[in-house]
Amino acid sequence: MVQTNVSARMQKLEAELHQRLLTRTSRGIYLTAAGERLLPTARRLGSLLAELRQSFPDSSSDRALPLRIGSLEAFGATHLAMLIASYQKVHPEAEFTINLGSSRLLMRMLQENELDLAFLSYPATAESLQTELIIKEELVLFGPEKGLGKVRLNDSVTSCDLPLIVQRQDCSYTERFLSYLEASNLPKPRTIEAGSIEALLGLVEQGVGIAVAPRTLANRSRVTIIPLTPLRGRRWVNVYLLSNRVGCNAVQDFVGHCRERFRQAQPAT
Numbered sequence: 001m002v003q004t005n006v007s008a009r010m011q012k013l014e015a016e017l018h019q020r021l022l023t024r025t026s027r028g029i030y031l032t033a034a035g036e037r038l039l040p041t042a043r044r045l046g047s048l049l050a051e052l053r054q055s056f057p058d059s060s061s062d063r064a065l066p067l068r069i070g071s072l073e074a075f076g077a078t079h080l081a082m083l084i085a086s087y088q089k090v091h092p093e094a095e096f097t098i099n100l101g102s103s104r105l106l107m108r109m110l111q112e113n114e115l116d117l118a119f120l121s122y123p124a125t126a127e128s129l130q131t132e133l134i135i136k137e138e139l140v141l142f143g144p145e146k147g148l149g150k151v152r153l154n155d156s157v158t159s160c161d162l163p164l165i166v167q168r169q170d171c172s173y174t175e176r177f178l179s180y181l182e183a184s185n186l187p188k189p190r191t192i193e194a195g196s197i198e199a200l201l202g203l204v205e206q207g208v209g210i211a212v213a214p215r216t217l218a219n220r221s222r223v224t225i226i227p228l229t230p231l232r233g234r235r236w237v238n239v240y241l242l243s244n245r246v247g248c249n250a251v252q253d254f255v256g257h258c259r260e261r262f263r264q265a266q267p268a269t
Contacts, residue, residue, distance in 0.1 A: 010022060017034070017038075019032075019034035019038075020032050020034060020035075021034055021035035021038060022035060043111075043113075043128060046113055047128060047244075050244065050248065065095075065248075065250075066095035066096055066097050067094065067095070067096050067097070067116050067117070067250055067251065067254055068096075068097050068099070068114065068115045068116045068117075069084075069096055069097070069098050069099070069115065069116065069117055069118065069119075070098075070099045070100075070101065070106035070109055070110065070115040070117070070118030070119070070120075071098065071099070071100055071106070071118065071119045072100070072101075072102070072103065072106075072119055072120065072121060072239070073100045073101075073167065073196065073197045074137075074167075074173075074197055074213060074214050074217060075119045075137075075214075075239055076098065076100050076119075077197050077198075077217060077220065078214065078216040078217055078219075078220075079119075079135070079216070080098070080119070082261075083257070083258055083261060084096055086257070086261065087254060087257050090257070091250075091253070094250065094254075099114075099115065099118075102168065102170065102171075103120040103121045103122055103172065104170075106118040106119075106120055107120060107124070107242070110124075110129060110242055110244075111126060111128075111129075116243065116244065116248075116250075116251045117241060117242060117243035117244075117251055117254065117255065118241075118242050118243075119134065119239055119240070119241055119242075120239070120240050120242055121172050121237060121238065121239065121240070122238075122240065123240050123242070124240075124242045128244065129242050129243065129244065130242065130243050130244070130255075131240050131241070131242055132240065132241045132242075132243075132255065132258070132259060133238055133239075133240055134239050134240060134241045134258055134259075134262045135238075135239050135262045136236050136237070136238055136239075137214040137215070137216065137236070137237050137238075137239060138214065138215045138235060138236055139173055139176065139177070139212055139213070139214060139215070139228055139231070139235045139236070139237060140212075140213070140214075140215045140218070140225050140226060140227055140228055140235075141177075141210055141211070141212060141225070141226035141227075141228060142201070142204045142210060142211045142212075142213055142217070142218065142221070142223040142224070142225065142226075143162070143204065143210045143223060143224040143225075143226060144162075144204055144205060144206070144207035144208075144210075144223065144224065145205075145222055145223065145224055146207065162189070162207075162208070162209045162210050163189055163190045163191060163192050163208070163209040163210075164177075164178075164188075164189040164190070164191045164192070164209060164210060164211065164212070165191075165192050165194050165200050165203045165204055165208065165209040165210065165211040166191050166192070166193055166194065166200070166211070167193075167194055167195065167196065167197060167200050168193060168195065169191075169193055171212075172237075173212045173213060173214075173237065174191075174211075174212050176212070176231065176234050176235075176237075177212045177228065177231070179234075180230065180231050180234065184230075189209075189210075192208065192209055197213075197217070200213070201213075201217065201220070201221045201223070204221070204223055205221060205222050205223060210226075212228070214237070241255060241258055241259075243255050
């Protein structure tokens with residue numbers, strides 16, 4: 001549905017209810033207090049519509065719409081393309097739209113029905129969402145192939161001459177590493193925000209700094225890997241697949257496909 005159509009329907013709904021539901025600012029669109037009151041009812045209506053679609057399993061409408069997938073950028077760079085490619089071998093008619101972002105952003109998009117499913121770093125708390133543990137990823141330190149500086153990881157990180165490259169300041173992977181340094185009374189390195197996985201890897205490859213990232217990203221880069229063994233269990237991160245509990249057949253098919261692909265991908269911690 002195009003944006004102008006959505007805006008027109010929202011204006012009609014506001015006129016019918018005699019309430020302003022949205023506040024539009026230069027930074028985005030937000031719910032008013034009346035919009036917040038309406039939201040639970042809207043979600044129940046969405047679930048009822050999804051249940052109605054399930055009552056007609058032979059309908060082709062499920063397959064006609066693209067699956068709206070959200071993903072952490074690191075997962076998107078290492079696993080998502082493989083999942084989509086293998087799924088299309090079975091369902092060549094399937095189409096996709098992909099949104100990359102933080103777990104917090106993707107969770108909000110799921111709850112506001114802007115995504116059908118998403119790969120996040122934590123499970124859902126809302127009963128309307130279904131959670132599957134897809135894979136465990138090992139976090140490591142990435143460093144340049146040359147000029148690594150003084151980085152030693154035995155029982156602790158003793159020193160580092162290079163800054164820490166982060167994708168964004170609230171990156172959950174980096175926060176684990178910084179929390180370890182703080183708990184161990186070790187100095188925190190200065191940070192450089194890269195903004196994307198590609199920029200982060202490029203800066204590390206060029207010797208600008210080091211970064212905390214899943215080990216699987218190393219397959220796409222010329223970097224030195226330093227295991228984060230001092231973090232013990234915290235160096236392993238879970239990636240969850242969240243989807244609408246009552247969704248269309250295509251969503252459930254894709255969830256089942258992901259479950260099967262990653263069934264053997266659970267390393268021992």
